[in-house]
Amino acid sequence: MSQTPTTTSAGIHWDLGPLFSDDDSARAAIPALLDDCRAFREAYRGRVAQLDAPELATALAELAALDNRLSRLSSYAGLRLTVNVNGEAERDLNAAVEIAMTEAMNALRFFQLEWIAVDDAHAESVLSSDLVERDRHYLASARRFAPHTRSEPEEEMIAERDPAAAGAWHTLFDQVTSTLRIPLDGEDRTIDEVLARVRGPVREQRLGAYEALFTALEPQTPILAHVYDSLVADRLVLDRVRGYSHPREPRDLDNEIPSAAVDVLLAAVERHHHLAHRWFRHKAKLLGLDKLALGDQYAPLGSTRAVAYDDATALVEGALDDFSPRIGDVARGLYRDNRIDAEPRQGKRGGAFCASIAQDALPYIMLNFTDQMDDVRTLAHEIGHAMQFQLAGERQTALSHHPPLALAEVPSTFAEMIVTDRLLAAADNEQVRLGLLASSVETAFATVFRQTHMVRYEQGAYGLRAEGKALMPDRLGEVWLDTNRPYYGDAIELPEGYRFGWAYIPHFIHTRFYTYAYVFAHLASLALYAKYREDGDAFVGPYLDFLSIGGAASPQEQLAGIGLDISRDDAWDAGFAEIERLIEMAEEIEPE
Ligand SMILES: [Zn+2]
Numbered sequence: 001m002s003q004t005p006t007t008t009s010a011g012i013h014w015d016l017g018p019l020f021s022d023d024d025s026a027r028a029a030i031p032a033l034l035d036d037c038r039a040f041r042e043a044y045r046g047r048v049a050q051l052d053a054p055e056l057a058t059a060l061a062e063l064a065a066l067d068n069r070l071s072r073l074s075s076y077a078g079l080r081l082t083v084n085v086n087g088e089a090e091r092d093l094n095a096a097v098e099i100a101m102t103e104a105m106n107a108l109r110f111f112q113l114e115w116i117a118v119d120d121a122h123a124e125s126v127l128s129s130d131l132v133e134r135d136r137h138y139l140a141s142a143r144r145f146a147p148h149t150r151s152e153p154e155e156e157m158i159a160e161r162d163p164a165a166a167g168a169w170h171t172l173f174d175q176v177t178s179t180l181r182i183p184l185d186g187e188d189r190t191i192d193e194v195l196a197r198v199r200g201p202v203r204e205q206r207l208g209a210y211e212a213l214f215t216a217l218e219p220q221t222p223i224l225a226h227v228y229d230s231l232v233a234d235r236l237v238l239d240r241v242r243g244y245s246h247p248r249e250p251r252d253l254d255n256e257i258p259s260a261a262v263d264v265l266l267a268a269v270e271r272h273h274h275l276a277h278r279w280f281r282h283k284a285k286l287l288g289l290d291k292l293a294l295g296d297q298y299a300p301l302g303s304t305r306a307v308a309y310d311d312a313t314a315l316v317e318g319a320l321d322d323f324s325p326r327i328g329d330v331a332r333g334l335y336r337d338n339r340i341d342a343e344p345r346q347g348k349r350g351g352a353f354c355a356s357i358a359q360d361a362l363p364y365i366m367l368n369f370t371d372q373m374d375d376v377r378t379l380a381h382e383i384g385h386a387m388q389f390q391l392a393g394e395r396q397t398a399l400s401h402h403p404p405l406a407l408a409e410v411p412s413t414f415a416e417m418i419v420t421d422r423l424l425a426a427a428d429n430e431q432v433r434l435g436l437l438a439s440s441v442e443t444a445f446a447t448v449f450r451q452t453h454m455v456r457y458e459q460g461a462y463g464l465r466a467e468g469k470a471l472m473p474d475r476l477g478e479v480w481l482d483t484n485r486p487y488y489g490d491a492i493e494l495p496e497g498y499r500f501g502w503a504y505i506p507h508f509i510h511t512r513f514y515t516y517a518y519v520f521a522h523l524a525s526l527a528l529y530a531k532y533r534e535d536g537d538a539f540v541g542p543y544l545d546f547l548s549i550g551g552a553a554s555p556q557e558q559l560a561g562i563g564l565d566i567s568r569d570d571a572w573d574a575g576f577a578e579i580e581r582l583i584e585m586a587e588e589i590e591p592e
Pocket of ligand 1: 381385409
């Protein structure tokens with residue numbers, strides 16, 4: 001970064017005082033914290049199987065208190081580093097905290113391992129006690145991997161070989177993709193820089209960006225395919241050893257979503273490709289093209305206007321307040337306590353996030369606010385996360401407040417929709433409305449459709465490897481095109497190089513089948529928003545209850561509580577109807 005432009009968010013920095021007064025006091029907290037972790041281990045190690053319900057409840061309360069102190073410490077260090085990534089003091093503090101966290105985790109790990117090994121009869125008897133009620137789901141669900149866990153020496157061997165069998169391939173993939181230099185307009189660029197160009201206003205540059213990306217990737221595909229082939233082969237072996245019945249099962253179990261419900265979700269997405277084709281044809285018309293090329297997919301539509309930071313915070317607060325004053329309070333608290341860092345500046349990380357901090361501390365938000373309309377939605381998105389963190393923190397324990405991955409993006413997407421509707425209503429011209437609608441539709445597409453193809457691609461690849469077929473670049477290219485074609489149909493022209501579109505996607509390498517959690521959350525959020533538009537205020541109370549569950553129930557149980565039964569084939573129809581509503585509104589806008 002050379003010169004940081006001035007924005008209206010200048011000077012909006014967070015105050016970390018409520019966590020620690022300064023780095024020295026954070027550092028000073030470490031020795032006592034580690035002593036207490038070791039004392040916990042002394043007290044309970046080797047005894048978990050014998051604990052009766054009152055003893056277990058005491059142990060859980062002690063563990064929760066330690067969890068809160070550890071979370072505050074690592075959050076504080078992480079937030080300090082976020083706004084000054086190359087600062088010596090910040091990096092030193094993080095290194096010290098990292099060492100402390102590893103030591104703490106090593107001291108505490110026994111508890112969960114011993115609990116998983118407790119026999120079913122004893123586990124059931126203590127779990128039936130009211131004394132452990134608040135952590136019942138946490139305790140019960142921790143045991144779901146027990147049938148797939150091998151003996152201790154076997155697990156140790158698996159863990160010992162991991163760095164060479166998996167870690168080395170991850171590193172190789174990261175090295176190849178992060179050092180790839182793509183010649184474009186006389187300069188060498190990274191993958192991310194080139195991908196940012198496909199959202200630009202100039203068609204030639206968008207199409208050229210893909211062309212340059214695929215041309216640069218092609219010579220790397222033998223090595224990237226080999227990395228993937230090796231990882232898939234190894235995972236299939238481990239799946240057999242652990243007794244999994246299909247390659248997605250470990251992820252489904254991790255997400256606590258029944259495999260049959262994931263299949264229902266993916267099939268529902270595939271039944272709605274017609275929405276994509278309809279949008280692509282409409283977009284071609286708006287751009288004055290016969291047919292879209294891949295590089296037109298994210299071409300900007302309509303127009304946008306600048307929004308000052310104070311206007312953005314007021315607008316978001318007002319929209320959330322209208323939904324529920326309780327939610328408006330969450331936003332006001334963030335502003336009042338200076339728990340938002342909004343100004344982009346030298347040395348600060350890019351992007352945006354909401355940090356949950358700890359169960360007994362309030363969340364913080366990091367933004368890079370540049371006065372764009374998209375920044376308003378990002379602010380709403382992160383406040384959506386903060387709503388869930390704060391409400392779940394008030395109601396649940398430190399061990400049970402974290403929302404499951406598959407639900408994490410529900411409140412954020414929901415809050416974005418509340419604010420998008422407000423922006424649509426306030427828009428003073430049709431082209432601004434079109435810009436907002438197009439961006440909502442295309443975000444939904446990129447999340448719902450594209451992430452589903454990625455799952456289908458992975459399923460195809462694991463299927464081939466299980467049949468003994470090596471995952472060569474050509475073979476992967478075929479699977480990739482086969483799983484992508486139904487989405488693009490004949491509405492988008494795919495470039496020749498798209499057969500290498502699989503090659504740079506990190507999820508396939510790092511965490512298999514990760515992407516459907518995004519699909520799940522986005523559609524769930526749309527379906528809930530449809531319900532809100534139908535039920536009005538009657539929806540609000542149950543929704544706030546839903547947010548406050550945090551991690552104390554499975555995604556299926558949580559959504560059932562608010563009227564969404566994910567086992568049903570038609571569960572997701574309301575979500576797609578919301579996407580269709582957005583498309584319809586966009587279609588009604590006369591071209592300029
Ligand atoms: Zn998010």
